[in-house]
Structure formats: structure tokens, C-alpha cells
Amino acid sequence: MEIKVIHHIMEWNEDHSNEIKKNLADKGVTMINVMGSPGAGKTSLITALIARLREDYRIGVIEGDIAGKIDAETIASLGIPVVQLNTDGACHIEAMSIEHILPDFDLDALDLIFVENIGNLVCPAEFNIGESARLAILSIPEGDDKVAKYPLMFSTTDALALNKYDMLPYFDFDPARVENDARDVNPDVEIYPVSTRTGEGLDALVDWVKGIVRK
Amino acid sequence: MHELAITQGIVNFALDEAARRGAEKVTALTVSVGALSGIVPDCIETYFALVAEGTLAEGAKLTFRRIPARVRCIDCNAESELPYFRLRCPACTSRSVELLSGREAYIESMEIEEKE
């Protein structure tokens, strides 16, 4: 017997994502899903943003890694509450993992959570994790063809940080091409050239974060 | 690796549905996949046998219905299929397009054998 079902493939993840969204909204917490390749500068950028935002907001971090807790230790050394999430080989974070980990935070004592997703330009994009916004990072040494080659990540992000902008003189990287390719898949994406090393461009990105933190 | 998680989601849904209807076996599944969904049918196919093994869905025939990405242009009114993931009107290159299809990712139907 054939039965019509029409069941969204990602529903098992979406249900948890929506649950998290509701929970965070009740608590007045904003969550930003930070994604990008291994080494793009996710930890560096989160650290740089924390330095510029911690006077105004109470911040927590979820560090997603396949294994280990190097990045979590970096964040913890700043005196910021951090929870390590190891995916045991999985290339992405799922909403259910976030749901399990949120009780480790005192949500009443937080305004903003950064989630550092697994270093990967493909898979994390398919999984909503209850975030308020997505921040994708592409670093100059990765090359200016990455948006065209990995469109999904860039099509689903709210903001795109072009990190390691200090390296621009040393690479054949055309920022205009990246902007054009990004707008082709995501017309409204906000693009921020930044360098966590020199601090260039970070103020504008900080303003973007402030704009989405729940009042 | 994420296709494994997605395949598990598909099989779990099919098994729940089969159990709910008191079915003995899931014999076929049809999955619709849009060209822009990021879902890779070949990978799901590979994992499916592995995930379904030893369950009511073991040996089920998996069929994918691939849905092309189509846009309607706000500027020139043309309706076209997108050759790549690029939300631009292929006729006039405008970015003011409305996406008509391409993001789908759902289980459309399944076939079950009921108990006598």
C-alpha cells in the first residue's frame, strides 16, 4: 500500500531547533552560529568580539569540535562561561546537541551566546541549531572562489566576515568577486572585511552583533 | 558525515510511520530533493542500506525525485530553470527573482506491507 506523507527530511532537527529558539527567546538570550573552514579564524573572531562586547553584554560560548577542547580552554581563559561540545567525528552540530548542553549555562545570567560550529564549509549549513543569526567566516588565504564553490553556506548566512584582511596584499583575492558571488546566492547578506590581528573592520561587525542582540 | 544523520532521520521517520500503521515492512520510499537543498541523493543511497539493515525498512527501494531550481524574474517576467546555484535571472541577469522551486527536501510517499 502506498501512503502519501510529505514529511520534511530535516524535521527531526527543526523540532529541536524551534524548541531552543523559544527557550532562548523566553530567557532573552541571543545566539549566533559562527561557521567557516578549519582555521578561518572562528575562535580568533569570537575572542575579538568578546573583547569589544563584554562591557555591554553577558556572553557565553559553545565550542563545537570533533575532538579535544583547545578552543574551549582559550575562551575559558578569558573568564567567559564556555561549554565544550564534541561531536565524535560528526562534521556539524545538531540542534539536539545544543538542547542537551544549554542547561549547563545559567541562561538568566546571559545575553549572548556564540556557537563555534565545526570547522567545515559545507555540512553545518544544513542544520539549524536554534540560532538567532548566522555569521559565516571566509578568510583571505582560502581564496576568492569559495563562495561560488560552496554556495549553500553563504546562501544561508546573515553576515559574512572576510577575515585576515591584513593578508590581502599577499594573496590573489578579489573582494569584489566574493561580494558579487555572495549576493548571487544571498542578496541581503551583510559583508564585513575584518582582521582579528589588526582590529581593522571589527567595529562594524560589533555594530551588526549589537543590532541583533535582543533588547 | 551529515548525510548519515539525514539518512537516519529518514529511516527513523519511516519506521515510526510503519509502526503507527501496524505495518510489517517498508518496501519503498520516495524522497523529493531540490537542486539547491544541499542534500546529496547518492550519499543518502549509500547510507540507507547501512541504516535500514535489520529494520522493517531493510531492502526498501529508495527513489529520488529531483526538483530543479526555478525562478521567476521580477524585472523581465521570464520563468527559467537555474543552471547553477545563483539566484539570478538567466534571461536578463537581474537579481530580483522569486524562487519557485529548488529548496525542497522531503519524504513524499512510502509503501508499506500491512499485517494480514
Ligand SMILES: Nc1nc2c(ncn2[C@@H]2O[C@H](COP(=O)(O)OP(=O)(O)OP(=O)(O)O)[C@@H](O)[C@H]2O)c(=O)[nH]1
Ligand atoms: N594574519 C591573520 N591571521 C589570523 C587572523 N585571524 C586568525 N588568524 C590566525 O589563523 C589561525 C587560525 O585561527 P583560529 O581562530 O584558530 O581559527 P578557527 O576557525 O577557530 O580554527 P578551527 O577551530 O581549528 O576550525 C591562527 O593561527 C590565527 O592566529 C587575522 O585576522 N589575520
Ligand SMILES: [Mg+2]
Ligand atoms: Mg576554533
Ligand SMILES: [Zn+2]
Ligand atoms: Zn529577468
